[in-house]
Amino acid sequence: MIARAIWATDPQASRGRLHAEPESPTRSPYQRDRDRVIHSSAFRKLQYKTQVFVNHEGDFFRTRLTHSIEVAQIARSVARELGLDEDLTEALALAHDLGHTPFGHAGEDALGAAMKPFGGFDHNAQALRIVTLLESRYADFDGLNLTWETLEGLAKHNGPLHRPPPYVAEYDAAHRLDLHGHASGEAQVAALADDIAYHSHDLDDGLRAGLFTLADIAHLPVVCDALATARRASLDMAEQRLRHEMNRRVINALINDLVIETRRRIAELDPRNVDDVRQAGQPVVAFSAPVAEANRVIKEFLFARMYRHWKVNRMTGKARKVTGEIFSLLHANPGLLPDDWRGRSGDPPHTPRAAAAIADYIAGMTDRFAREEHLRLTDLSVSG
DSSP states (O other): OOOOOTTSOOGGGOOOBSSOOOOOSSSOHHHHHHHHHHTSHHHHHGGGSBSSSOGGGOTTSOBHHHHHHHHHHHHHHHHHHHTOOHHHHHHHHHHTTTTOOTTHHHHHHHHHHHTGGGTOOOHHHHHHHIIIIIOBOOSSOSBOOOBHHHHHHHHHTTSOOSSOOHHHHHHHHHSOOOTTSOOOHHHHHHHHHHHHHHHHHHHHHHHHHTSSOHHHHTTSTTHHHHHHHHHHHOTTOOHHHHHHHHHHHHHHHHHHHHHHHHHHHHHHHOOSSHHHHHTSSSOSSOOOHHHHHHHHHHHHHHIIIIITOHHHHHHHHHHHHHHHHHHHHHHHOGGGSOHHHHHHHOSSSSSHHHHHHHHHHHHTOOHHHHHHHHHHHHOTTSOO
8 A cells, every 4th residue: 555645645635625514523524525426416517528429429428427526536536646535535536527608618618708897607616606606506505515625626627817807706705715826736736637548438429429540640659559459469459348448548648747747746846745736846746758748639630530530520519509608698587587497597587697507507507407407488389
């Protein structure tokens, strides 16, 4: 068993929760955070939210839920290897996509455009909004009352926030999250585990969907070596097995590079505690320069051949239209909102508060519910 690293986050030294609660006799603070995320309504709904392919397009494609589970598995493995707190890392990995809209980035683009006059929409800020405000599970407070360290990691796992989204700035004013520094090592691991998961698994889903072939990706850095090694494992391997053999080697190569580069940076920084990591001038968890460049090339390929493929564009175009029209209809007439959401929107109707309530309502929808709600709002043959 790898000993806890000196730069790891110590659950015994947590800065606590906004609302004081008795500690659990059986779980650490970060285990409780992980469990609260898993039992939340927002987490369950990730099962029916798009990763790349809209949920009904196929049972084998990743959803936000399966993606989050895969990120958590990678993140926890890396955290264990580096001696970091696995439970905090896992909690952050499982929670990182809670704020995503239906229909993936297409839905977020549409909601962002609709919310532009009211401060915009950002899925990371929405995740913080969900866990601090929108989840209604406890008698004494709104949200999940997660620890400071989990909230900090959610807010700035991608790096310091010098110009935070409106809700993050509003929350920070009441409960300081030290937005101008880096997050803990655990949060940095969760962020890069996300990169590893979506690069490798989007390659897998793109191959499965027939958007490109193994020959099309044989030139990509990291992928080319993984594919060649997989082919040498068996000369008559079926393509499905070859795809999986390649994919696991891609994941392994990215993880190994991440661990080696992070250890190099830690040796150079010589941090004495987690605050030294937060105050470092750069991330301490990182890929080496060659692998960071390889990730950029893979991402560029996926944008050109998958995320912008004409078949995907057709579905995302429809998704933007559905999301935008739902917002327009509800914002023009908040009386169309269900009772509990109409109460949140306040009076008069065309205010930032009303727009935020409508955005919360739409962002919390699954793909299926959004399609059905659009029909209820636009089709006379469908009852409300």
